[in-house]
Amino acid sequence: MNTKGEGGRMKDRTGRRTIARGTGRRAGPRRAARRGVGLVELLIALAISASLLTATAVAIDASFKAYAINQEQSDLTQRARLAVHRMTTMLRTTKEHGPVNATLNTQFKAGKVVTDTAIDMLDLDGDLIRYRYDAGNKRLMVNAGGSERVVCDGVEAFTVRMEPMRSAASIRTGGRWDLLKRATITLTVRATDRTGVKGEGSGEQEITLSTSVMPRRNAW
Numbered sequence: 001m002n003t004k005g006e007g008g009r010m011k012d013r014t015g016r017r018t019i020a021r022g023t024g025r026r027a028g029p030r031r032a033a034r035r036g037v038g039l040v041e042l043l044i045a046l047a048i049s050a051s052l053l054t055a056t057a058v059a060i061d062a063s064f065k066a067y068a069i070n071q072e073q074s075d076l077t078q079r080a081r082l083a084v085h086r087m088t089t090m091l092r093t094t095k096e097h098g099p100v101n102a103t104l105n106t107q108f109k110a111g112k113v114v115t116d117t118a119i120d121m122l123d124l125d126g127d128l129i130r131y132r133y134d135a136g137n138k139r140l141m142v143n144a145g146g147s148e149r150v151v152c153d154g155v156e157a158f159t160v161r162m163e164p165m166r167s168a169a170s171i172r173t174g175g176r177w178d179l180l181k182r183a184t185i186t187l188t189v190r191a192t193d194r195t196g197v198k199g200e201g202s203g204e205q206e207i208t209l210s211t212s213v214m215p216r217r218n219a220w
Contacts, residue, residue, distance in 0.1 A: 003005065069205060072191050076154075076207040080189045083140055083152035087131055087185060088213040094121040094129060095217055097180035099162060109165050109176040115161045133158035140187070156206065157188040165218065179218045186210045 037045075091097065097106045100118035108114050118132035123144075130143040133155065140152040165181035188208040 030154065046187065052100075061073075072205045072206065076189050077209075078207060079152055079154075080187055080207050080209045083189075084185060084187055084209050084211055086142075086151060088211060090129060090131075091121065091180075091183055091213045092216050094123050094212075096178075097121045097162070097215065098184065100132060108162060109178070111163065111164055111177045113163050115159050116170060117158055117160070119160045119162065126154070131160075152187070152189060154189050154192045155187065156190045157186070157208075159186045160184070161186075167218075180213050180215055181218065182212055184210065184212045 030216070055105050056217060075107045098120050099108055099114055099116040100120055101116050104114040117135075123128050123129055128143075128144060131151070132141050133139075134141050138153070138155050139150050140155045140158055141148050142151050143149075161184040163183075164177035164183045166175070166177050167179050170176060170178050186208065187210075188206060190206045
């Protein structure tokens with residue numbers, strides 16, 4: 001059985017409130033109103049997202065640049081090693097080596113160590129072979145059998161340091177230094193627009209290789 005209490009509210013025999021007359025609502029405590037993301041929170045979230053995306057873009061760009069540099073260095077090293085290997089192989093198996101420059105050739109025969117940008121040698125058939133540096137086109141050239149070919153492109157510097165020695169016959173007769181004791185080759189290669197791989201070369205890397213070689217017939 002319900003009874004009427006204060007404020008027009010209905011009470012049952014236990015004294016608990018039920019529904020207020022004429023209101024149609026429960027008389028319990030009000031629930032907290034729901035709210036969405038505020039403007040300040042949204043701006044903070046956008047700032048954090050932009051920072052993360054920027055850091056990701058920087059990391060990806062750095063990885064692409066590192067890949068390009070490694071690719072360019074690998075290509076330069078391969079070309080330089082191939083050119084040096086060809087030249088050292090030729091020097092080991094040929095005879096009668098000497099500088100191309102006339103003044104340096106005279107000094108070489110006088111027993112002085114000279115450095116030239118070219119070297120002459122004779123193969124086993126007596127044919128002239130010449131390696132020279134084409135500074136204008138930045139190329140290492142070889143002339144063999146009357147025809148000249150490109151050994152390496154993108155060459156920034158090329159030198160051959162030649163140490164002379166005397167043959168046994170020259171020592172007996174008191175002659176000049178007529179043989180090559182040792183040649184030290186220095187080759188510097190850089191990628192160019194002509195040699196670089198598109199999208200993989202930055203043109204800023206430089207490789208320098210140096211090696212020494214002795215003609216076999218002069219060493220033994």
